[in-house]
Amino acid sequence: MTLPSWITHTITAPDVAAETAAREHQAQLTKPAGSLGRLEQLAVAFAGFQGCVKPQLKRIKIRVFAADHGIAAQGTSLYPQEVTAQMLANFCRGGAAISVLANLLQADFCVVNLGCVGEVAAHKKLIDKTIAPSTADFSCAPAMTAEQLNAALNGGYSETNDLDIKNNQLFIGGEMGIGNTTSAAALLAALLQLSPADITGKGTGIDDATLTRKTQLISKALELHRDQLTNPAALLRCLGGFEIAALVGAYIGSAQQGVPVLVDGFISTAAAAIAVALQPTLAPWLLYAHLSNESGHKLALNKLNVQPILALDMRLGEGSGAALAAGVIAQALALHNKMATFADAGVTDAD
Known part of the structure; x- marks a missing residue:
């Protein structure tokens, strides 16, 4: 299967010299070393992303990718x-959680329709990139054709490859799809070699009987497609969704443009895992918003060896956890940039 050529384009590593300078700056601030914990690490990471000692977070792009x-x-x-x-429609009207949070962040916010069974009316916040009304039932057949997979990957990539992408300082991808x-x-389960019983949860709040059926369907699908699950692209084609593939494309495209990505929850983490498997140099550009x-x-994050910023018992999706974590990052950068140094404040440093 031939994938879009852009997937293999170069991703430049974050600026190590800027990270080092940011750590040195942190050591001079009026606080015990390490006392701001993860906030210090976030500031250093953004210094590397932006190639400067005092990074900013004022321009955030949020795209919610949706499909059935x-x-x-x-x-x-x-x-x-x-x-x-x-x-x-609710996203576009401003009534969804991510809509409210995007407004608070003054983010560039739109919704991308990749294919819904129901009719979706045109709206200024809606970008129509319909591929099909839905994927196929992957318990019976591959979820996508090769052409559909590439269309979905390109649909996400194009949202991070426009003329103004380098003006953004953070990308958040949300998702919606029953x-x-x-x-x-x-x-x-397929990518990380996990048991369906261990990785499968209750999603929107299903009962135990439905969870059992859901887990059995996943096991059936893994057996059905066993001979095709040979690489990340094949996994995505056989088991994925249009919106998940679009997230994969958006994550890779963002990093190629030097824009870090804040990964949301469970579904977004699946997309991130596939994206890193396709393009390993992506990994340093991904931050994980919440547990x-x-x-x-938690099992998936542990397997990926990554640490989320927040743990608020959320399971909404949409990019909502990432939007909340973006506020924490903004505060981390404000502390890094605006706190006085020991010399400025006339405070005696530790020996």
Whole structure:
């Protein structure tokens, strides 16, 4: 299967000299060394991203990618499939959690429709990149054709490859699609060699019987596609969703432009894991926003050896946890940039 050529384009590593200078600056601030914990690490990371000692976070781009899943026909979600299209309208009207948070961040916010069963009305906040009404039911057939996979990858990549991307200082990708926790669990089980029983959770709040059926469907799909699950692209084509593939494209495209990515929850982590498997040099450009309440998320984060910024028992998706973590990053940078040094304040430093 031939993937878009941009996937292999160079990703430059963060600026090590700027990180070193930022650490030296942190050592001069009026506080015991290390006393701001992870906030200090975030400031240093952003110094490396931006190549300067005092980085800023004023321009954030948020895209929510939405699509329906064929697996939803098997009853894996608490909500009917028409909710995907209904939530797209809610995002655009400003009524969803991510809409509220994006407004607070004064972010560049839009929703990208990659294919919904329900009709979605045109709106200035809606970008239509419809591929098909939904993916196929991956418990019976590959979720996507090769052409559909490339269209979804390109749909995400193009949102990070426009003329103004380098004006952004952070990219957040959200997702919406009834059935997508099933897809994410299948992807993580296959990629990270995890048991479906361990990685699969209750998603929108399904009961135990539905969780059992969901887990069995994932096991069935892994067996059905066993001979095709030979690489990350094949995994994504057989088990993924249009919106998950779009996140993969957006994550890689952002890093190629020198823009860091704040990964949201369980579904976004599945996309990040696939993206890093496709392009390993992406990894330093990814920050993980929060530990989701979805049961398999902690296991996935541990397997990926990454540390989330927040743990608030959230499991909403949409990019909502990432939007909250962006506020923490902004505060970390404010502390880094505006605190007095020992010399400035006339305070005696430690021996």
